[in-house]
Amino acid sequence: MTWLEREIERNKKRLAKIEASPDQTMLRANKLLYEMELDLRKAQLEAWRTHNKPMANSEYATALINAMGFVGLDLMGSADRTRLADEYFDIIRAKGFPDTACDRTIVCLAMCINEDYPPPDIVLAHNTACHMELTSFKAIGEYFKKPVFTLNGGLGASEDSLRFVTDQLEEFTQFAEAKVPGVRYDEERMIEILEIESKAQQYMREINKLRSHVPCLLSALDAFRLPRFPSYYPEPRLALNYFEAWRDEMTGRAEKGIGVLEEEKLRLLWVVTGPFYFNPFIVLAKRGVSVPALQFGWMTRVFGIQYYNFLDEEEYGRKLSPLEEQARLLNSNSWAVLGDTWVKDTLEACRNLKVDGMVYYVQIGCTASAGLGRIVAEEAEKQLGIPTLLMEGRQLDAQFKSQAECEQELEAFVDLCLSRKGLI
């Protein structure tokens, strides 16, 4: 059985479990999420097995990939879901790739090599989140001898950079139409998807406002989940039901004053990523620590509170074309640009979420965030008076740091934060 087939079975089990005995601390809306995840995995498997539809890597031009008729392959997101990836690291080493690169960017490559996950029919190699993803996409394309289109982002928001990325997206559509039979850019479909994305983004903003509620309304596991754009899924419109249900549940909890912890002593912002091979939040919850959000590259500018929305006309002073809208999104990741944006956004998230400290996960091989942790920590102390734990680790490799070591670090940091608040 391939990983993809196992993931389908896992999603079915998750759904059955939610039906049979729901965990009261977790969102009921997760049922809708797992249904969409199941649909996505089934569509990927069918495209892989039957070649009924072409496949392209979907991170992060998902609206365009969807509007071109591709089945999107969430290479990075799928790697995250392997949780513990020892066998994939062995493949990486055997093939001569670096095992010290960011886990998700190399594990997805190994998953394709191991025939656990389909390689894309065409690759959009880009640096709109980080350079490691760019080189990973490129390596996947070259390994499987697939057409690769290189797209450059990372310039932030300006008319010039918007034009530059839009031009490249236009070139990509022509490239893909020429290289992959059956692919065609459908602008009407694109417009329809963007309207859905815009609504989803509005829900996310409302959800993010609710994240600042004291006491915290989300379990750390729900808070930690990376939101995905609706266009990741075969039926984007279904995602609106999920986001709406998520918002409504949080609103209901806020109205009733129900927090997820019996007594909330501390609020911590978790930053970048975390270990996926165990649940680091159990030890925090036991100490009365809530985690209202995960701060990552897309969070503040795309899913965040204070920045522009899809389809607005304010940012550029005009209505954008559908491809420009996609370009705007690709220029919005605060990891891809110069570091001061990430520092500013992270501090802003701390303010909005009223946190007492940060756990900044220094992911080995993360070219985007690892070199900025110290600056974030210094500025958080200087501007907000809050401490930061710079916690080195890996997402999918327990050999680098064990669960016990991670928990020990977290416990010590909680002691420090509680002591600062005069609670111990």
Add this chain to the structure above:
Amino acid sequence: MENDLQSLLSLSRENKRADRALAWKKAGQKVVGLLCSYIPEEIIHAAGMLPWRIIGTHRPGTPRADVYRPPHTCLYCNHVLESLLTGEYDFLDAVVATSWDQDLIRLWDVWKYLGKTPALHIIHLPLSNSPTHKKQFAKEVKKFFTFIENLGGRKITGEALFDSINLFNRCRGLLHRVYDLRKRETPPLSGSEILALTVASLLMPKDEFAAGLEPLLPYLEKRTNPLTDNHPRLLVSGDRLDNPEYLKVVEETGCLVAMDDLDTGSRYFWRSTVIDGAASLEAMLEALAYRYHDQPASPGMMTWAEQVEQVAEWVRDFNIQGVLELPLMYSRSRQMRAPYFKDRLSALGIPVASFERDYHLANVGQLKTRIGAFVEMLQ
């Protein structure tokens, strides 16, 4: 003449590499530190400033830098940051980077945060050779031109830029003549000596470099390199390799480094800037943009096929028996390209070996054993 040659080569040493820059400063002129080979130096020169390639300390350990950068990040960046934090770049008036890779961008971010250099600039480097990417890079070169004008507080004339382009082309021509001598069965310079020469060219005023190298060429025609073995002939491929001692280690295993694929070597000077006498300032900036974007690429560029073709061409032209790749540890762009590079060259019948190295000279025994085995296989 041998003394003159050794004097020129010695400028690549850690204790001498800032000599010319400090003399330049003493004369009241500005020095601009460069973190990448994709920065059009001619513009800096035309503004009356010294472009000076930033090389990190070759001392082991980077305790000061480790505070800001985790140790598993690009070692060149870590060693440069160590030098910055120990005050070795205090004389710089400005520092310029490109978005060559994200580790370098993050070094630039920390540099800016620390506020130790008066002016900073970063050039966005589009990573493919598509017309759209070339056009965007030309815009970036214009922005850089404005930055340098502002730094100098005066306009750069077309005449000054024309002269600078010609001077830099002349230096490239001289280095090409030296590299042509490498094609001989017994070249006049060893691989480590050549690297010392090209590194010196990164650190010196170009007119001084040309004046130093040109009279040496007749001497080099007759000189014999100090190596005992001139066979097998290797091409060394890497990035940020600015310590000639590394190539000395390679050649001590019983081979000759007869060609390189280094940003501190051939890639730095291989292409010239093509302009004609009547070129406008605008046209010259475009020509510079084209020249820099189109240079033999680093693995950070997504033009992997062209990179392999270039190396294969050098292998043929320089009669190379094997390619030795020396990736810098944690240099992700090169590491991710490594399997492709090896497969494609192997398919062309070119033997390839790849051994990771530190930035400072380290693990010499282990490296010698591994490289020695590769050399023996080629023999």
